[in-house]
Structure formats: structure tokens, C-alpha cells
Amino acid sequence: VQLVESGGGSVQAGGQLRLSCAASGSLHSNFCMGWFRQGPGKEREGVAVIRFGSGAAAYADSVKGRFIVSRDNTKNMLYLQMNSLKPEDTGLYHCAARMCWSDAEVFELGGFRFIYWGHGTQVTVS
Numbered sequence: 001v002q003l004v005e006s007g008g009g010s011v012q013a014g015g016q017l018r019l020s021c022a023a024s025g026s027l028h029s030n031f032c033m034g035w036f037r038q039g040p041g042k043e044r045e046g047v048a049v050i051r052f053g054s055g056a057a058a059y060a061d062s063v064k065g066r067f068i069v070s071r072d073n074t075k076n077m078l079y080l081q082m083n084s085l086k087p088e089d090t091g092l093y094h095c096a097a098r099m100c101w102s103d104a105e106v107f108e109l110g111g112f113r114f115i116y117w118g119h120g121t122q123v124t125v126s
Helices: 103-107
Strands: 002-006 009-011 017-024 031-038 045-051 057-059 067-072 077-082 091-099 121-125
Touching: 002 091, 017 031, 017 091, 017 121, 031 067, 031 077, 045 067, 045 077, 045 103, 057 067, 057 103
Parallel strands: 009 121
Antiparallel strands: 002 017, 017 077, 031 045, 031 091, 045 057, 067 077, 091 121
16 A cells, blocks of 8 residues: 655645545555644654544544544545644644554554555645
8 A cells, every 4th residue: 555645735824724645555444544743843643543434533632623534435535624723733744554443443543553654745834
């Protein structure tokens, strides 16, 4: 599985961006896909995870109510709609994928079980 992110950029606080992640290779319902970010001087943080088949999703507390993760199964695409952006949302955003077997696994936002990673797209909020 190869993952390629796009859609990052520079935006003012309060603005919005939509990130996309194109997945090549075979994805099926037992995949979880997630968005992770790493800000300057910060550790990597799980932002949102979605189960590809069911659409069950979980979010970090810091983005709940502002970000929406979605997927298009027919196109093997993952999206992250980011609204009401804040300077602390600045960072390199990666999408990632792994096998998962239940909806409950979307709550594992740590990222260490994800084995496929994209190179990232930069988001800067000023």
C-alpha cells in the first residue's frame, strides 16, 4: 500500500483546509486509516482514525468538533476536512494505514500499529 497526501498549505487562523490521501494497492473493509501530525518541537499526535469499511471514526480531543475524517471506498481516498484552524494545528500531516478487525480499534490513536505511511503534507496556520 502506498499513500500520497495532498492539500496542505498556509492559512490564517479560523480558516479551513481539506487534506486528501490517495492510496494505491489493495484496501478493504478491514483497514483502518488515520491522520497523524507532528508540529515543530512536538511529538507525533494522532488526529483522526477511520475504519475503511464501516466508517467508524475517532478523533483527538484537540480537533473534535472542528475536523472531519472521511473516506471514499470506490476511489481508495482518505480525506480530512479541517475547519476553524488554529496556530497549534500547524504541522506535517501524514496519512497512515493498517489492518484492523473491529470498530473499537479506531480509538487507538497512538499510531504505533500503523505500518503504511505517506510522506506528509505541511499545514501552517498563522
